[in-house]
Amino acid sequence: MKKKSDYDRTQELRKEIEKLFKNTVLRNSLRIELKDGILWGKEVELGENVQVEKGAAILGKTKILKGKIEKSAIVIDCIIQEIEAKSKSMLFLVEQLDEEKVKAEKEQF
Incomplete structure (x- = not known):
């Protein structure tokens, strides 16, 4: 049996998260809300200066003060002070420890 790469596992995770946009039962079981086309976890905190586009997913214990997703x-x-998350990027367990903006380019994990 071939072992899956980290990239393959990340792609599978992305597909599972995309299912949450359409599957109300799954969303409810995970306590995730779909509001204005955005997936929101119950423990997400965003500052006033955070822009989030439709189709984004912000989950888990996430806190962001400013930036764009x-x-x-x-x-x-x-936990991020300032974020710039491009389309199809994924950030997981990132904690910003300095003043430098956290950037994730398209399809970067």
């Missing part, structure tokens, strides 16, 4: 970007369990 583009469509299809996924942010999970992150």
